[in-house]
Every structure is written in structure tokens, then in C-alpha cells.
Amino acid sequence: xxxxxxxxxxxxxxxxxxxxxxxxxxxxxxxxxxxxxxxxxxxxxxxxxxxxxxxxxxxxxxxxxxxxxxxxxxxxxxxxxxxxxxxxxxxxxxxxxxxxxxxxxxxxxxxxxxxxxxxxxxxxxxxxxxxxxxxxxxxxxxxxxxxxxxxxxxxxxxxxxxxxxxxxxxxxxxxxxxxxxxxxxxxxxxxxxxxxxxxxxxxxxxxxxxxxxxxxxxxxxxxxxxxxxxxxxxxxxxxxxxxxxxxxxxxxxxxxxxxxxxxxxxxxxxxxxxxxxxxxx
Amino acid sequence: xxxxxxxxxxxxxxxxxxxxxxxxxxxxxxxxxxxxxxxxxxxxxxxxxxxxxxxxxxxxxxxxxxxxxxxxxxxxxxxxxxxxxxxxxxxxxxxxxxxxxxxxxxxxxxxxxxxxxxxxxxxxxxxxxxxxxxxxxxxxxxxxxxxxxxxxxxxxxxxxxxxxxxxxxxxxxxxxxxxxxxxxxxxxxxxxxxxxxxxxxxxxxxxxxxxxxxxxxxxxxxxxxxxxxxxxxxxxxxxxxxxxxxxxxxxxxxxxxxxxxxxxxxxxxxxxxxxxxxxxx
Numbered sequence: 001x002x003x004x005x006x007x008x009x010x011x012x013x014x015x016x017x018x019x020x021x022x023x024x025x026x027x028x029x030x031x032x033x034x035x036x037x038x039x040x041x042x043x044x045x046x047x048x049x050x051x052x053x054x055x056x057x058x059x060x061x062x063x064x065x066x067x068x069x070x071x072x073x074x075x076x077x078x079x080x081x082x083x084x085x086x087x088x089x090x091x092x093x094x095x096x097x098x099x100x101x102x103x104x105x106x107x108x109x110x111x112x113x114x115x116x117x118x119x120x121x122x123x124x125x126x127x128x129x130x131x132x133x134x135x136x137x138x139x140x141x142x143x144x145x146x147x148x149x150x151x152x153x154x155x156x157x158x159x160x161x162x163x164x165x166x167x168x169x170x171x172x173x174x175x176x177x178x179x180x181x182x183x184x185x186x187x188x189x190x191x192x193x194x195x196x197x198x199x200x201x202x203x204x205x206x207x208x209x210x211x212x213x214x215x216x217x218x219x220x221x222x223x224x225x226x227x228x229x230x231x232x233x234x235x236x237x238x239x240x241x242x243x244x245x246x247x248x249x250x251x252x253x254x255x256x257x258x259x260x261x262x263x264x265x266x267x268x269x270x271x272x273x274x275x276x277x278x279x280x281x
Numbered sequence: 282x283x284x285x286x287x288x289x290x291x292x293x294x295x296x297x298x299x300x301x302x303x304x305x306x307x308x309x310x311x312x313x314x315x316x317x318x319x320x321x322x323x324x325x326x327x328x329x330x331x332x333x334x335x336x337x338x339x340x341x342x343x344x345x346x347x348x349x350x351x352x353x354x355x356x357x358x359x360x361x362x363x364x365x366x367x368x369x370x371x372x373x374x375x376x377x378x379x380x381x382x383x384x385x386x387x388x389x390x391x392x393x394x395x396x397x398x399x400x401x402x403x404x405x406x407x408x409x410x411x412x413x414x415x416x417x418x419x420x421x422x423x424x425x426x427x428x429x430x431x432x433x434x435x436x437x438x439x440x441x442x443x444x445x446x447x448x449x450x451x452x453x454x455x456x457x458x459x460x461x462x463x464x465x466x467x468x469x470x471x472x473x474x475x476x477x478x479x480x481x482x483x484x485x486x487x488x489x490x491x492x493x494x495x496x497x498x499x500x501x502x503x504x505x506x507x508x509x510x511x512x513x514x515x516x517x518x519x520x521x522x523x524x525x526x527x528x529x530x531x532x533x534x535x536x537x538x539x540x541x542x543x544x545x546x547x548x549x550x551x552x553x554x555x556x557x558x559x560x561x562x
Contacts, residue, residue, distance in 0.1 A: 123491040143488065172488070185482055186490045190497040195552030196529040197474055198559075200522075201466055206559050207424065207453070209467045210404040212500040213559075216471040219493040220556040224549040231545060235537045241481075242534055248477040249530070253523055256516045264512060268505040271476030275501040278479075278487050278494075 002162040003028055008065040010035045010058055010080050012045045015097045015122065016071030017134030020050045022167045025136040035061045045131045058083040065089070067163070068115075070096040075229040078107035081117055088115045095120045095160050099183065100233040101147045101176040109149065116156040119147040119176060121183070122169060129223055140168035147176045184237035189245060191227055192238065194220040283443040284309055289346045291316045291339060291361050293326045296378045296403065297352030298415030301331045303448045306417040316342045326412045339364040346370070348444070349396075351377040356510040359388035362398055369396045376401045376441050380464065381514040382428045382457040390430065397437040400428040400457060402464070403450060410504055421449035428457045465518035470526060472508055473519065475501040 007023060009016045012034040023029040034051035035058050036042045042054035055061035062068055062084040070077045070084075077096045084094065092115030098104055101119045108117050122144040144164040148157040161171045174182070198217040201209070231238055248267075255263035288304060290297045293315040304310040315332035316339050317323045323335035336342035343349055343365040351358045351365070358377045365375065373396030379385055382400045389398050403425040425445040429438040442452045455463070479498040482490070512519055529548075536544035 123489065125491065125493075142491075145489070182486050182489050186486050186494050189481070190478060190493045192533055193474060193478055194493070194497055194556075195549055196526060196533060197471060198553070198556040199548065199551035200470070200526045200529050201555050203555065203558060205463050205467050206555070208404065208426070208463050209559055210406065210423075212406075212475070213467050213471045215496045215499045216475055217552070217556045217559070218496045220549075220552040222553070224546055224553055227549055228542060228546045231537065232540060232542060235540060239534065239537050242530065242537070245477060245481045246527070246530060246534075248481050249523065249527060252473055252477060253520065253527075256512065256520050256523070259513060259516060261509060261513060265505055265509045267480065268476055268501075268508055270480035271498070271501040272479070272503070272505055274482055274484065274487070275475075275479040275498045277484060278490055278498070 002159065002166045004066045005030045006033065006065050006067075007031070008033045008035060008061045008068045008084065009051065009071060010061075010068065010084065011071035011073075012036050012042060012051060012131050013071060014129050014131070014133050015124070015138075016069070017045060017050055017131030018124075018136065018138035019069060019071070019097075019167065020045075021134055021136035022139060024049070026166065028166055029067075033061050033065075041131070048131070050131060050134065059087050062092075063087045065092055068092060068094045070094070070098070073226050073229050074098040074100050074104065074233050078104050081108060082111060085112050085114050090114050092116075093118070093156060093159050093163075095163070097122055099125070099187065099230045101179045103233045105147070105149050105176045109151065116153060118152055118156050118160040119149075119179075120160060120164065121145045121147065121179065122164065123187075124169075129226075137168065139164065142169055144169040144171050145174050145179055146171055147174050147179045149176060180234050181237045181240075184234055184241040185244075188231060188234055188238045189241040191219050191222065192231065192242065193245070194218065195227075283440065283447045285347045286311045287314065287346050287348075288312070289314045289316060289342050289349045289365065290332065290352060291342075291349065291365065292352035292354075293317050293323060293332060293412050294352060295410050295412070295414050296406070296419070297350070298326060298331055298412030299405075299417065299419035300350060300352070300378075300448065301326075302415055302417035303420060305330070307447065307449075309447055310348075314342050314346075322412070329412070331412060331415065340368050343373075344368045346373050349373060349375045351375070351379070354507050354510050355379040355381050355385065355514050359385050362389060363392060366393050366395050371395050373397075374399070374437060374440050374444075376444070378403055380406070380468065380511045382460045384514045386428070386430050386457045390432065397434060399433055399437050399441040400430075400460075401441060401445065402426045402428065402460065403445065404468075405450075418449065420445065423450055425450040425452050426460055427452055427454050428460045429454065430457060461515050462518045462521075465515055465522040466525075469512060469515055469519045470522040472500050472503065473512065473523065474526070475499065476508075
């Protein structure tokens with residue numbers, strides 16, 4: 001069970017807001033400070049009881065912090081963490097919720113003078129954004145990946161795992177490159193494919209889409225700026241995933257071109273088998 | 282408003298069962314006969330009040346029928362309709378619920394000696410199957426496409442449209458090839474892509490899939506035999522759709538390979554724009 005005196009959340013959106021709510025509801029923090037660019041929205045989050053203090057600058061917020069969680073877009077996380085370290089304590093734990101890990105961690109490696117950073121990624125996103133959609137139970141029984149590098153002290157890794165456990169999450173440890181390769185396949189490729197499938201549909205066909213199209217394209221509605229950053233940060237593993245996917249697609253083309261029922265059936269069966277194996281149909 | 286004395290449903294599964302239930306609940310038929318291979322399951326559907334009579338052969342069931350609806354797998358529909366025409370009346374209306382239309386209609390063209398066939402396709406499938414999942418409201422406010430050929434008498438087309446309207450569906454008319462080209466993009470391609478995306482995921486990555494992967498791959502759990510038939514029957518339009526999709530995928534590969542933020546953003550925006558336009562997010 002982890003308990004914190006002063007927690008700073010940089011970026012009070014869906015994830016940051018949900019962490020704040022969960023910390024408060026579970027009595028895990030004495031004070032939760034929120035940092036954001038928009039003072040008015042921060043006041044709204046404070047009025048909603050989500051955070052106790054509001055800041056538009058990271059440094060003063062991070063003074064005396066025991067825990068700092070960067071919930072900003074992935075390309076901003078390393079810079080935000082570095083800002084926070086300036087006035088932090090040697091004992092401060094830094095973590096984040098970014099969807100990519102290797103780039104952030106290599107940007108930070110060797111540059112943190114005070115405190116320790118351990119990367120995190122809760123698999124609990126949504127195509128919705130903003131603190132209005134935040135929920136204290138967002139992480140409950142969902143998986144959070146914690147990604148120490150070779151140089152991360154064990155104790156900091158354990159504290160980070162305890163944090164997520166205390167928010168209700170299940171926790172798995174992975175190396176940053178392993179995380180990025182897995183997520184390229186399980187999250188970034190599906191986003192790219194959903195987007196391509198939507199983009200490939202002529203507007204005058206939209207009256208004729210049924211539940212399948214809607215399911216397949218749902219995540220294409222997500223924030224384009226955020227996803228552009230995620231896909232760029234992780235572009236090598238994503239390219240590899242696209243290449244593998246294109247090979248499956250090519251097998252499909254060959255099977256259809258030659259009207260090969262056994263091959264088509266076998267392709268459909270491979271897909272169904274994996275789908276049926278996945279937890280929580 | 283259409284009312285029928287004797288309706289025959291060939292294939293009492295999700296769609297056939299739902300039609301039977303809707304006809305009875307709305308008082309649109311005096312007698313609904315179900316035809317199937319499995320006498321025991323037909324008795325169960327009868328015991329559930331879904332159908333009034335059960336048959337394992339099409340010909341005797343179709344005797345005196347006013348309306349015959351083939352709800353069997355697409356590659357079987359034309360043969361089933363031809364069996365039903367043998368003992369039918371000159372006034373009998375034949376239709377179906379098949380996901381492809383041109384192949385079925387060209388197989389039947391000029392071969393129906395008694396009665397008239399008009400193709401239909403209710404956009405109301407599900408990855409669930411079997412009459413246990415049937416619902417009287419399955420077609421309510423959902424679209425059904427009615428696909429007369431050049432030789433279909435207007436009156437038969439109007440009767441078919443009235444049938445679906447009376448089951449609660451909205452109806453749109455399309456030519457069979459137009460139907461197949463549109464559905465290749467809005468239904469068959471998404472199925473193929475969902476299957477390929479699932480098949481492309483290594484089993485040991487399945488613990489790390491989140492809501493996006495699950496949404497994108499949901500339909501890959503569908504009946505592989507049925508989908509093999511649909512994709513083969515419609516393979517030319519499907520191949521065209523796959524080819525167009527592969528071009529979008531190739532643009533993605535180029536944009537990522539060259540790390541072009543504007544190009545990546547523009548691809549994501551095209552997808553989001555179409556997705557946001559689609560009805561019923």
C-alpha cells in the first residue's frame with residue numbers, strides 16, 4: 001500500500017484526472033496538485049474536488065513533491081519531467097502514463113539530478129479525453145505496465161508498482177523496448193488500421209455501414225495530435241508491425257485472387273482463434 | 282403494411298428466427314413455417330413460439346406459400362430458392378437475407394418458373410448466431426437493402442420493400458452490383474481487416490491488448506464458414522476494396538518511414554473525419 005504526502009499531476013485530463021480522483025477516493029495522498037496550461041480549466045477540476053491546488057508552472061508545483069506523474073502528450077513528457085526535477089527532492093519519485101517508453105526514457109537517462117524516474121503505461125485509455133471523462137475506477141482491474149531501464153534502482157521500480165497496485169491496477173514489468181514492440185502490435189497498429197479503414201470509406205457509403213465497421217473504426221475518432229506523436233515516437237516498431245500486417249493482407253489478396261477456399265478458411269480461422277483467445281470478449 | 286397468410290423461412294437462425302418473431306409479434310402472418318436440417322432444433326424454435334410448423338425439406342414447406350425467405354448461407358440461397366419455387370404459386374414472393382447479391386441473382390435469373398424473386402439484405406447481422414439470439418426488434422430502425430435486377434417487376438420490388446418496412450426496417454433500393462461494391466467496402470473489408478489484425482497478434486501479446494484492439498477485432502470471432510462464402514461470392518469487389526486499402530496503408534508506411542508529421546497528421550485527420558461523419562457513434 002503506498003501513501004503520499006504531496007502528489008503533483010502534470011496534465012489534468014482523462015488519465016491525470018482519473019489518477020487524482022483515485023488517489024483522493026482511496027485516501028492515498030494528503031495533497032494532490034494539478035499543473036496545466038489553462039488556469040480556468042484547472043479551477044474547474046479543483047471545484048469538482050479532483051485536485052487541491054492548481055499551478056500553471058511545473059517548477060513551483062514540484063517543490064516538496066513526493067510523487068510527480070506526467071500525464072501530458074508523449075512528446076512533452078521528458079521535458080516536463082526535467083522541469084519538475086529542478087525543485088524536487090532526492091527522494092521524489094517521477095513517473096508518467098505515456099503510450100511509448102523507449103524514446104522518453106532515453107531522453108531522460110543520465111539527466112535527472114534529483115529523484116528517480118520510472119516509466120509507466122496504464123492500458124486504460126479511451127477515445128474520450130478531458131477531466132470531465134475522468135473516473136476514479138479507470139485503472140481498476142486494468143493492466144499497467146511499469147518499464148524500468150537497466151539503470152533504474154529496484155526500490156523505485158517497486159514504489160512505482162505499489163502506486164499502480166494501490167490505484168486498483170494489475171501491474172506487469174517490461175523493458176522499455178519490449179514495451180514499445182508489444183504496444184506497436186496491440187495498440188498503435190490497431191489505431192493506424194482503424195484510421196485507414198475509415199479513411200478508405202467514401203462518405204456516400206456511410207449510410208450502409210453496420211456494427212462491424214463501427215467497431216473497427218471506433219478508435220479512429222481519437223485525438224489526432226496525440227496519436228501523431230505516439231506513432232512518431234514509436235515509428236520503428238510501428239513500421240515493423242505494419243510490415244507484418246501487410247504480409248497477412250498479401251496472403252488474403254493471393255487467396256481471393258485465386259479463389260482458394262481452403263486458404264481463405266485458414267486465414268479466417270487464424271484470426272478467429274486469436275480473437276477467441278483474447279480475454280474479455 | 283404487408284400481411285401474409287403463409288410465410289416460409291428457410292434457415293431458422295439469428296436472422297430467420299428474428300424475422301419469424303417480428304412477423305408474429307406484429308401480427309403480420311397467419312402461419313410461419315420453418316425449414317431446417319436439424320428437426321430437434323426446429324422443434325425447440327417451435328416450442329419457443331417462434332414458428333408454427335417445422336419442415337426438414339423445402340418443397341412441401343413451400344406448398345401454398347405466399348412469402349418465402351431464404352436465410353441460409355449465401356452459397357446455398359439460390360439452390361434453396363429454386364427448390365422452393367417447384368411447389369410454389371405464381372403469386373409467391375421469394376426473397377433472402379444474403380450479404381452478397383449479384384452472384385445469387387445471376388444464378389436465379391431466368392430459372393424461376395413460378396413466383397418472383399427480389400433480393401434483400403438487412404444490415405443487422407451480429408457475430409452471434411442461432412435462433413437463441415434472435416430478437417423481434419432486430420430490424421427496427423436498421424437499414425435493409427432491396428436489390429431488384431433490371432428484370433424484376435416493380436410490384437414485386439414494392440412488396441419486398443413493404444415487407445421490410447412492416448418489420449420496422451428502413452429500406453433503400455440498390456442494383457445488385459452496386460450493393461456488392463458498397464458492402465465490399467462497408468462490411469466485407471472490415472471483416473477481412475479485423476481477421477488479419479487478430480491473426481497478426483502473437484498469442485503472448487494478448488495480455489496487453491486494450492479496448493482499441495478488442496473493438497477492432499470483435500467481428501473476427503464470426504462464423505468462418507459463412508464468411509468464407511461471403512468473401513468468395515463477392516471476391517472481385519472485395520479484392521478492389523483490399524487494393525484501395527493497401528494504398529492507404531502504403532501512404533502510412535511512407536509517412537512513417539520518412540517521419541513526416543504533416544503527412545501522418547493528414548492521414549489521421551482523413552480517418553477521424555469519416556469516422557465522425559458516420560451515424561451513431
